[in-house]
Amino acid sequence: MREVLAQAWTVARKDLLLEFRTRTALLSAVVFTALVLTVFNFGRDPTAVATIDLAPSILWVTFTFAAMLALNRAFQLELENQALEGLLVSPLSRLSLYFGKLIANLAFVTIVEAVGLPLFVLFFDVPVGHVLLPLVGVIVLATVGFVAVGTLFSAMVIRTRFAELMLPVLLLPFLIPPLVGAVQVTARLLAGRPLSEAAGWLRLLAAYDIWFVFLSSVLFRFTVDE
Amino acid sequence: MLSAEGLRHRFGRVVALDDVSFSLTPGQTLAIFGPNGAGKTTLLKVLAGLIRPQAGSARVSGGRRAIGWIGHHSHLYDHLTVLENLLFWASLYGVPAARRGARAAVVLERLGMSDRAEQPVWSLSRGLVQRAAIAKALVHDPQVLLLDEPFTGLDLAAAGELRALLGELRGAGRVLVLATHNVDEGVELATDVAFQRRGRFVQFAPRGGRGAAEIAEAYRRVVGGDRTDA
16 A cells, blocks of 8 residues: 555656646646636626625535536646656556545645635625635545546546546546535535535535545556456 | 467457467567458457457466557656656566666667656657657566567668567567568568458468568468458
8 A cells, every 4th residue: 555655746846846847737727716706706687686695505516616627637738749648657556546546636726725615705795704614624624535546547538539628527426426515515614614514515515535545545456458 | 488378359240350370479479460450459458358259269478567558549648757657567567666767768778768768748749659659658668569560660670670579579588579560571570470351360470481472472372452451
């Protein structure tokens, strides 16, 4: 297991270094997040629906689509000079490759969310100070689930035509459970309700994470091997 | 060291491998000649573990760690430097952290690329990228080298240097499998020669004392001018 994690970290470090060098995907995702929040901010009628009722959905829709950009680039960079072929010839285990990509994607999406959350607070004037820690906890819990599934699907579509279109079409149905859970918990937190009220949703998010990290890591090799 | 037994593989109706069997021991170099689409690349991919054959088996002593692969693509990341690429691949092949830098320096020196170590791959010419790809394939000191058209993109001097390097590796007991459609390339390196046509080894024999002209003549006689295989 130590060997698997060491190799996963080698892959993740390489991905993050490449992203740091080019910054194209990260910048795109951050700008995309800011633009979506801006559009939602000016495109709603605050007298029709209270901001506090709308805010959780807006937050999670924004995070989900920004994460798509990250997931799309995860295997795209392995097509450069067919590096993926080199990875598959090497002794790198498929499990290490999956976890390496998962770690890099999580880091990437976390950065986008870290930029997106303050912008969300700024645009929608939602007080999150008193619930910041539980809110961050929910964001982490939901992000792990959808990035785990997204990493699997991004590997699956990479050799298809129109991979960037295929990914959201295939992935979004699988994201409904964690999205619903995350919106429900966030709504209760922002409304000042106790976290215990959302215990069922939190359990759903945790179960989704465990099940889909396990399932995706098992199925991953079938998506990359010829 | 390396063996293949009854390999068969098809892509739909196209036969890529048809009952291919052979084995090689340390110091042997097999040159596989065949027209485009004869199944040479498929055979190398099966040996490298990239494709699972539909029948038969291939075995390399030492597994994937023992294989160095030079294919049609460099497998290098354009936005990493040559050295960063080598260190990354060395790490994946299990070269201990303390030895990676020294090992990378040795292969870069041998390929005349020491002064390019800190250059990003995107800034290199095609010939230099090919040399960097060869350095990547050698960085973990593989026991078996699988080479698919390795001379592509190299100028005459670099191709000569690569031939000399491969000769050294053969002398050091490495097993080399070289696939090419050009009979003039790599003949002098080979201890064994195979002609592949429509997935099948139509001839597989030690090179003996045969030179490039004799091999080319035998190739024309056995394979003919067939350019439409597979």
